[in-house]
Amino acid sequence: MSDLFLLTEAQMRRIEPYFPLSHGVARVDDRRVISGIIFVIRNGLRWRDAPREYGPHKTVYNRFVRWSRLGVFNKIFAELARKGGAPKRLMIDATHLKAHRTAASLLKKGLFPRRIGRTKGGLNSKLHAVCDGQGRPVIMLLSEGQMSDYKGAALMIDAMPPAKQLLGDKGYHANWFRQALAARGITACIPSKSNRAKPIEHDRILYRQRHKIENAFGRLKDWRRIHTRYDRCAHTFFSAICIAATVIFWI
Template sequence: MDVPFLLSEAQMRRIEPFFPLSHGVPRVDDRRIVSGIIYVIKHGLMWRDAPKDYGPHKTIYNRFIRWSRLGVFNRIFAELAGKAGEPDRIMIDATHLKAHRTAASLFKRGALSRCIGRTKGGLNSKLHAVCDGLGRPIMMLLTEGQMSDHKGAFLLLSALPNAKELLADKGYDSDWFRAALVERGITPCIPPRSNRKVQYHYDKALYRQRHKIENVFGRIKDWRRVATRYDRCAHTFMSAISIAATCCYWL
């Protein structure tokens, strides 16, 4: 079999424990199918355009959808990131991901939110992320594009690790967020807004490290189906993001 990309045996051993057990007829080779899923997401292909060596495209698509509904890919990311231990320094930021018309159509229908909203840039989703001091993502949250950075930070606050420092840009400069961090024993390194009457002090030398979380977004957006959202369902798009983050940083 000559395929453009194939996970190594060592990589498969790390993620196999998270796969659902096969019932009845043995399923198609997990290594080949998961490698096909990764290839499609990274290169932004339609599922039917997946290289034939990975097997039937319907099998690749169905496996991705079924395991996305079960939260398999999100769990792989969370477990592998968690094995790195609690970091001493964390960074938080958010970025917009443009929604293609195939994802944005009929976005108001259905009981579950599609995490697609309207901003000045059109319809898009917003990815909130927390990374460690080495620039590796450890937490991610997908919301509608119009959600503010502050609200995303509020949703992530309770799950933040017990770090010593948190780096963020001016978008996170608020009294309640600073107070919440200090209450948890986390020192905020956030530049104050220019319109503040009282300017907070922050470590400018330390703040220069914040580029690492921007690098995370840049690296994940190199994956075509992440930079542009083609998936209507939020859980499938979040699975694609988790796959990209796992492959880039944790495998």
């Protein structure tokens, strides 16, 4: 497997504590199967095209789906991000992820929402994220493409870790959001919209650091199954995003 991706032993030690316990028959080699999942997501392959070195493709796919339903990958990301320590500075932004027609084929009515919406760019989902000062995601949220930035912020604000400052673009210019941040002791560095009668000043030099969260989105979208959504179920697609964020930023 010299030319394929394989998690190191050190990386496995960091994520193994969050794996579910096996009952009865021992699981197939975790390191090999998880590495296969990462390889498929990063390269945008069909599951049936996973290299034979990772074992039967059905085993790789079934492990991904089963652990996605259990929220294992979400937990790994959340716990490793939490152990990264309290950041001094936060950044917030959102980006659209195009939904392939195969992802949009799931019926709108069902037990779980699809998290797929329609905008001028067609069918897509929207990834909302809060990053630390180094541009590493600490909170992520998947929504329909038409959800506004500040509505996504409202769903994430309670989970934000304590920090001194928060950087955001004009999409987060809302009085209630500034007040909510102030109540948490966070200074907002957000430009005012052009139609505001009395613009609110912000630190323009500090605001230049916001490119780090844009870079984080770019690195996530380098993974082909993140850049284009092929998963019909929202929980499997979000698990793929959590896997990418964990590998890129936290292990």
